[in-house]
Amino acid sequence: MTAEWWFKPSSEGSGLLWDWCGAPPPVYSLAPVRRTRSSEHNRHIPVTAFSTTTGGHLALESGLEHDLVRRLDRLSSVTWLVAQPVELRWTEPRKFRHVPDLLSTDAGGAVTLWDVRNPRRLDEKFTLQSDKTRSACAAVGWRYEVFTGLGEVERLNLLWLHGYRRRPSWQGGIEEAILATAAGRCVVLDDLFALDDGSGQAKSAVWHLVWNGTLQVDLESKLTGRTSVRITGDGTDG
Known part of the structure; x- marks a missing residue:
């Protein structure tokens, strides 16, 4: 054997x-x-x-x-x-x-x-x-x-986040504000998206931080503006 x-x-x-x-x-x-x-x-x-x-x-x-x-x-x-x-x-x-x-x-x-x-x-x-x-x-x-596979919701969420794997060139300019906001109590994604000035840069930075694990959300549930988010310190970016 x-x-x-x-x-x-x-x-x-x-x-x-x-x-x-x-x-x-x-x-x-x-x-x-x-x-x-x-x-x-x-x-x-x-x-x-x-x-x-x-x-x-x-x-x-x-x-x-x-x-x-x-x-x-x-x-x-x-x-x-x-x-x-x-x-x-x-x-x-x-x-x-x-x-x-x-x-x-x-x-x-x-x-x-x-x-x-x-x-x-x-x-x-x-x-x-x-x-x-x-x-x-x-x-x-x-x-x-x-x-044996992912649940349908988790699979769709990972497909969405897959588009935000690359660290945006502007990440450093907005990340501190995102993390400071996420450090509050009862924070949801809409609270972080509110930091965006209309350019979409803050939103893409938020999604990158969700992808790399710095921001934790429940990937087995549908992601909406009311999705709870917290800092985990499990990011992959140096």
């Missing part, structure tokens, strides 16, 4: 069997172990997504994977992401291979492998695959999670 771990330590290299003797794999330089592609026999719809965490593009295999990346990419606790990061191989009791969909690292050094699966496809085969992967991760001190 012991798994073999096959990585690509760089985009120029080939697959390498990692023996875990002495050191973990170089997660910050890993390349995908396979190329994403679509075909008449492949139900995946490849997606190329830019990641603010890595500063580059991730080749994803589905929109559901993109949903997961949108959730993780805005968190300051997430320090790295790799798509199709490893191929796990088993030879007993029968030959079996699996490529998890995503790898993430956090500020504490923890590594998580993610499998993405539509809830309608959580079948017996996937359960076996998931159990094997979870056991393999536990054996090397990594975490394992299964992502």
Whole structure:
């Protein structure tokens, strides 16, 4: 039942069997172990997504994977992401291979492998695959999670905030006033939007601070002017 771990330590290299003797794999330089592609026999719809965490593009295999990346990419606790990061191989009791969909690292050094699966496809085969992967991760001190999607409201909110990932050039000129207002009691988004002079700059700055986590709102509820907001100190901007 012991798994073999096959990585690509760089985009120029080939697959390498990692023996875990002495050191973990170089997660910050890993390349995908396979190329994403679509075909008449492949139900995946490849997606190329830019990641603010890595500063580059991730080749994803589905929109559901993109949903997961949108959730993780805005968190300051997430320090790295790799798509199709490893191929796990088993030879007993029968030959079996699996490529998890995503790898993430956090500020504490923890590594998580993610499998993405539509809830309608959580079948017996996937359960076996998931159990094997979870056991393999536990054996090397990594975490394992299964992502089955976002609620409709949270997904739409993240799609909206996705347009405000880049820090506006004018952010520094208005951010102090936004945070000072947000530090009050019972603050709602309309209180922050009232700082706008009609140019839209303050509003876009507010949305950027919501995206990066400096301002916290309930993303599982519809965002309106009456949405409560508070400072969390969980921003990603330096």
